[in-house]
Ligand SMILES: Cc1cc2nc3c(=O)[nH]c(=O)nc-3n(C[C@H](O)[C@H](O)[C@H](O)COP(=O)(O)OP(=O)(O)OC[C@H]3O[C@@H](n4cnc5c(N)ncnc54)[C@H](O)[C@@H]3O)c2cc1C
């Protein structure tokens with residue numbers, strides 16, 4: 323039995339109540355998929371909160387696939403004002419951890435205005451997860467969050483209809499608690515305030531919240547070593563082998579909670595003096611990503627583009643932000659038409675750089 | 679009501695809003711290459727705008743798009759600034775239709791320029807291929823203007839053909855502070871200048887590496903040959919600076935297009951010393 327909104331009419335009522343004041347996004351069913359949707363625009367709040375992954379990650383709440391930077395009209399610029407009243411409800415631990423790292427990235431060096439207005443004004447609420455097929459957050463260090471990384475967390479561990487016991491997994495950090503009903507854990511003042519009207523008992527977070535431990539937990543990755551290993555693997559044949567399979571479609575980066583790169587485009591109305599400048603998600607897996615006018619392409623070969631993707635995640639983000647830019651959600655693998663599995667890729671990188 | 683208590687205290691700067699600048703003058707320097715003199719519409723910005731030679735602006739036309747373009751005038755110039763643009767695609771073609779009185783939009787300056795302050799007292803060699811003279815011209819004019827601060831200046835400029843040699847009417851001024859040599863790939867009969875590759879100019883002037891810095895901008899193919907020759911001449915990696923070109927969208931290290939292995943061309947570059955990029959094989963292609 324899925325532990326869903328329908329199983330909890332009070333939760334559903336509360337979310338609808340919040341939707342009067344906020345833009346509330348929850349994972350809900352649409353056309354057989356699980357998608358973060360706005361409460362109020364969908365009646366289909368029936369999918370299990372803790373079930374399989376969504377198609378697009380929660381980042382879209384703060385970094386939309388397409389957004390306006392400004393409008394222009396008759397030679398004047400009218401800045402876009404991003405909305406700062408979003409609540410995203412139903413993120414798993416890895417997604418909360420990814421959100422923290424993405425926010426650190428957008429704050430780092432030159433802060434990104436549009437993202438941060440949305441994110442700083444937004445509220446994120448997590449929920450216990452059962453492991454999704456193909457996920458591996460314990461390997462990438464995104465398997466726990468601390469207060470401050472989240473505003474609220476709906477702990478379902480021990481709830482009726484919440485079957486994490488069957489897989490021998492644990493939720494809610496450390497020893498299994500025996501709460502018979504969901505409880506909310508507040509990780510920030512904003513979360514605590516919001517939870518005042520919630521239909522659940524509220525507690526303050528006392529420590530880290532952990533994702534359930536993998537049943538057959540395989541070894542974690544040497545994340546500190548990976549930057550050097552990835553660097554050393556540049557030009558290795560593993561990347562050529564991957565290139566022979568990869569279609570260069572960019573699915574993997576679109577569904578990644580920690581990809582954020584973009585391109586810009588101007589759009590005009592029928593009258594060319596009015597229009598908008600947009601930014602849109604891009605992907606380094608696409609051929610034209612590093613191409614410049616005149617045709618020169620700084621990453622012409624697919625094997626280099628694949629190396630580049632992994633280097634951003636396991637070398638660059640690790641080095642500049644201290645965390646791997648891979649949450650371990652497994653979405654890229656799940657949505658890859660060529661079944662390219664990051665766990666295998668990293669295993670191969672470790673293998674080919676081992677002798678060195 | 680939405681809780682605003684978590685909003686950051688310091689106001690966030692919106693990097694993506696450009697400022698309007700007016701075209702004061704425009705002239706065609708070479709086929710498909712235009713030189714613009716511009717001023718900011720906002721008088722405060724016009725007064726306070728400051729930058730380093732080698733930095734670039736994100737230049738745009740509303741409804742067309744945005745591109746990185748180096749500032750080609752020296753930081754010592756007050757009240758106006760200049761760009762030199764080669765027709766390459768959408769935006770750069772549209773820029774070429776601008777007339778005096780028209781406006782374009784800019785944000786920046788961005789990136790690291792040439793560390794001219796650290797080069798005080800040294801001889802300077804500028805090596806420019808084609809449009810690569812644009813960012814170098816800012817540094818040359820700066821060095822010419824602050825003549826006493828530097829030793830001898832040497833400008834080496836290569837172009838496709840004589841028509842494509844840039845800023846030719848300024849060579850006389852530059853020569854008062856040093857030497858200017860040009861070379862072209864090919865030339866019509868009657869051309870009395872040099873024909874060949876730019877390394878031939880290095881052989882011609884045969885510079886000594888002591889107390890000398892080298893500033894380079896040009897196409898990637900040029901880098902390899904020039905750097906090889908400079909190494910033979912004994913120049914140290916810490917004294918050679920190149921300006922790199924990469925696809926760019928944001929200019930502030932967020933769009934990821936300009937990354938080379940572990941640096942952003944827009945933030946740590948576009949000007950980098952050879953020392954800084956040592957071991958990064960993909961930097962010099
Ligand atoms: C730091 C730096 C300084 C530069 N300075 C000058 C200069 O002083 N004069 C000059 O003529 N050119 C300069 N260029 C090159 C110039 O940016 C490109 O020619 C220009 O972006 C082409 O844009 P387009 O819209 O005409 O072409 P399109 O092919 O339509 O390009 C579309 C978009 O792709 C990106 N793009 C395409 N080519 C390049 C490129 N070569 N470099 C960066 N982004 C690119 C831009 O975002 C551009 O808006 C510089 C490039 C860099 C990176």
Ligand code: SF4
Nearest residue numbers: 575581582583606634
């Ligand atoms: S890995 Fe590629 S698609 Fe993802 S953010 Fe980095 S450059 Fe963009």
Ligand code: SF4
Nearest residue numbers: 568569571572574658
């Ligand atoms: S989703 Fe798979 S096939 Fe598509 S670009 Fe990514 S790795 Fe290649």
